[in-house]
Amino acid sequence: MLDAAIIGAVLASVVAAATTLLLASLGELVAERAGTLNLGVEGMMIVGAAVGYVTAYGSGSLLLGTLAAVLAGMALSLVFAVLAIWLATNQVASGLATTILGLGLAGLIGASFVGTQLAGAPQLHIAGLTELPILGKALFGQDAFVYVSFLLLAAVAYTLTRTRIGLVLRAVGENHAAAHALGHPVRGIRTLAVMFGGGCAGLAGAHLSLAYTPFWAADMTAGRGWIALALVVFSAWRPLWLLGGAYLFGAVSILQLHVQGFGLGIPSQFLSALPYLATIIALVVISALKHGRGAPASLGVPFVPDR
Amino acid sequence: MRKILSMAVAIAAGFALAGGAPAQAAEKLKAAWVYVGPVGDFGWSYQHDQGRKAVEKHFGDKVETTFVENVDEGPDAERVIEQLARAGNKLIFTTSFGFMEPTLKVAKRHPNVFFEHATGFKRAKNVSTYNAKxxxxxxxxxxxxxxxxxxxxxxxxxxxxxxxxxxxxxxxxxxxxxxxxxxxxxxxxxxxxxxxxxxxxxxxxxxxxxxxxxxxxxxxxxxxxxxxxxxxxxxxxxxxxxxxxxxxxxxxxxxDWAPYYIERVQAALDGTWTSTDTWGGMKDGxxxxxxxxxxxxxxxxxxxxxxxxxxxxxxxxxxxxxxxxxxxxxxxxxxxxxxxxxxxxxxxxxxxxxxxxxx
Missing domain, CATH: 3.40.50.2300 (Response regulator)
Structure with a gap:
């Protein structure tokens, strides 16, 4: 029952499913490494999905739609940044408010587009490579969002660990008082990090409404923003682990559908709970293995300069 | 999160409706719908809302409709339905299975308001149930x-x-x-x-x-x-x-909920509304x-x-x-x-x- 064609199809679906999560969580990881916990991912994602769809539908250009989605995610994250960073409000409350605002706004923006659809983002096709058995479609037959997610991941991993900008960003997240004393603009850096997170969330939303299921429906993110938040913790704030986490989540969510289709009689409720079970297990393992590399020390603490 | 949202909406709806009720509006029948999902789902809630729109079109000035979307099943629903009842709605449709108990509770406190619960199986003097085959x-x-x-x-x-x-x-x-x-x-x-x-x-x-x-x-x-x-x-x-x-x-x-909704609103207007259990299928349209x-x-x-x-x-x-x-x-x-x-x-x-x- 398991032939190469099915395995290849499963792998291709896993890559697509993981990409949304990877994009959204990558942005949040950067925001959190700079010390800001933004629970507004779900809201920024859905606004990205709505604005991206509406723009692409109106202009006929998927690229324009994607850009608009990124900008929309950034704009909403800026609202959060003003509240949580510049007015030093409670980050959890501000983040939740951002999600609620985003869900409402997106519903409003997309209201008159319910029941329409677009031709989705095209998939890569390289003669000879895409037809390769098993890995061909997964590696060489995806839409642009997938390849962008890999580029972004590499850029973030490199910047965080190998550049001065990354060092400063991490310093701001670990000890904002010290970074401030050294003359770094803590709130400015945090704002930029949060905006990067908003842009990534908007891009993840566009992946849903322009490529994955190219139509608009209210609440179409269906909680993926929250999974992205969990993944950041799951990855212990490390980009490469994040890649592993996103693909693990993607794999379990696709495989459970296939297992059901084969009629093996495993309860579907159990299968649906598997990704979350995996998160809990990973959290336990991470905390047991802690090499002193947990959350950024200043995460969630508002910074108010004394002079 | 959803809870805060739907509560705020319900309260706002309550104020809006209670505020704008001059004497002559009393002749209008006020009807309200409670949805579990967004009206933009292009599915279940969307179709119920199409039914509501059909009621507005059919009765014109005689009926004033309102709706609250994204209402969580559970205690939150009770607050939303209560608000709608207090706001002067005479006919309230609650369109998800999980609204059953909240609907019955609110109905008990408002004996003069008619309630209609979709897909449930518990009725009362002023609570009907309806579903489709x-x-x-x-x-x-x-x-x-x-x-x-x-x-x-x-x-x-x-x-x-x-x-x-x-x-x-x-x-x-x-x-x-x-x-x-x-x-x-x-x-x-x-x-x-x-x-x-x-x-x-x-x-x-x-x-x-x-x-x-x-x-x-x-x-x-x-x-x-x-x-x-x-x-x-x-x-x-x-x-x-x-x-x-x-x-x-x-x-x-x-x-297609429109035929049922129109029939029930008509009954409420005529004063012939009674508690019923409707399970319509193809023959009922x-x-x-x-x-x-x-x-x-x-x-x-x-x-x-x-x-x-x-x-x-x-x-x-x-x-x-x-x-x-x-x-x-x-x-x-x-x-x-x-x-x-x-x-x-x-x-x-x-x-x-x-x-x-x-x-």
Whole structure:
């Protein structure tokens, strides 16, 4: 029952499913490494999905739609940044408010587009490579969002660990008082990090409404923003682990559908709970293995300069 | 999160309605709808809202309607319904199974307000219940699938293992078996009513495993879109989804609540409203089939004949003999399954090679 064609199809679906999560969580990881916990991912994602769809539908250009989605995610994250960073409000409350605002706004923006659809983002096709058995479609037959997610991941991993900008960003997240004393603009850096997170969330939303299921429906993110938040913790704030986490989540969510289709009689409720079970297990393992590399020390603490 | 949102909306709606009630508006009948999802889901809540819009159109100035969307099932619903009752609504439709207890509680405190609860089974003096026999439509789908499928395998995307969904699977399978006794079905539960990406994944998984006709009991058009992209056939759900599958949609089961809503609002206006239990089907115009498309004429003819037979009552999808998976006779020859047994169905018919989840 398991032939190469099915395995290849499963792998291709896993890559697509993981990409949304990877994009959204990558942005949040950067925001959190700079010390800001933004629970507004779900809201920024859905606004990205709505604005991206509406723009692409109106202009006929998927690229324009994607850009608009990124900008929309950034704009909403800026609202959060003003509240949580510049007015030093409670980050959890501000983040939740951002999600609620985003869900409402997106519903409003997309209201008159319910029941329409677009031709989705095209998939890569390289003669000879895409037809390769098993890995061909997964590696060489995806839409642009997938390849962008890999580029972004590499850029973030490199910047965080190998550049001065990354060092400063991490310093701001670990000890904002010290970074401030050294003359770094803590709130400015945090704002930029949060905006990067908003842009990534908007891009993840566009992946849903322009490529994955190219139509608009209210609440179409269906909680993926929250999974992205969990993944950041799951990855212990490390980009490469994040890649592993996103693909693990993607794999379990696709495989459970296939297992059901084969009629093996495993309860579907159990299968649906598997990704979350995996998160809990990973959290336990991470905390047991802690090499002193947990959350950024200043995460969630508002910074108010004394002079 | 949702709770805060819907509460705020309910309170705002309460103020808005209570504020704008001059003496002459008293002649207008105020009716309100409570939805579990967003009106933009293009599925369950969307169709209820189409019904509400039909009421507005039909009655014009005589009726004033309002709605609250995204209401969580549970204690939150009680606050929303209470607000709507206090705001002067005389007829309140609560459109999800989980609103049953909250509706009854609020109804007790407002004996002069009429309540209508969809898909529930508990009634009171001022609480009616209503639902539609969607499984009637699924029997027709099963027949079409058996005629159209080349692989002999139907893919079914299911939401939650509740009687309504299980009855739908059984009815579809009985329809399929009436044409081809060897039809196979693959069932995937997504444990959600609405998650477009997951519904699309489920459709792709079923297609990868050899299903070439996709049926769904979830609310978004994602599965139809996936079927169109992969060149297999599919059935729409709740709404006519032909735009999402111009070359794939065979037909769709469309929930049309408009006739029922108009009838009930009329009764409230006339003062003839009483507590009733309505389970309408094809003959009441509540279960409507979208045009039969993308199929040969002979299949279309068969579908139309079956639909006419169900509408006239000549054919009942759950007519005996019906056997359970293990071969137990559940419905004897010449008998039909009673409504109460359909509403509590928790077993698969013979020929389904799978288990009901959790059993």
């Amino acid at each position: 969607f499984h009637e439509g699924r029997y027709v789908l099963g027949q079409i699938a058996a005629k159209t499928s080349k692989t002999g395998t139907i893919g079914y995307i299911a939401s939650f293992p509740i009687p309504e969904v299980i009855a739908g699977i059984n009815s579809l399978m009985l329809g399929a078996q009436s044409v081809n006794p060897n039809m196979k079905i693959k069932i995937v539960w997504v444990n959600s009513w609405f998650d477009p990406a997951k519904e699309a994944d489920a459709a792709k998984a079923l297609i990868d495993q050899g299903a070439d006709v996709i049926s769904q009991h979830t609310d978004s058009p994602a599965a139809m879109q996936a079927a169109e992209a992969r060149d297999v056939m599919a059935f729409g759900q709740a709404s006519d989804m032909i735009k999402f599958g111009p070359d794939s949609q065979l037909t769709a089961i469309v929930d 509540e279960v409507v089939m979208a045009p039969y498309t993308n199929m040969p004429d002979e299949v279309k003819k068969m579908a139309e004949t079956t639909q006419a037979a169900i509408t006239s009552g000549a054919l009942n999808p759950f007519k005996g003999p019906i056997y359970k998976q293990d071969g137990t006779l559940m419905v004897k020859e010449g008998e039909v399954l009673a409504d109460k047994d359909i509403l509590s169905m928790n077993w698969y018919v013979k020929g389904i090679d799978d288990k009901v989840p959790g059993q």
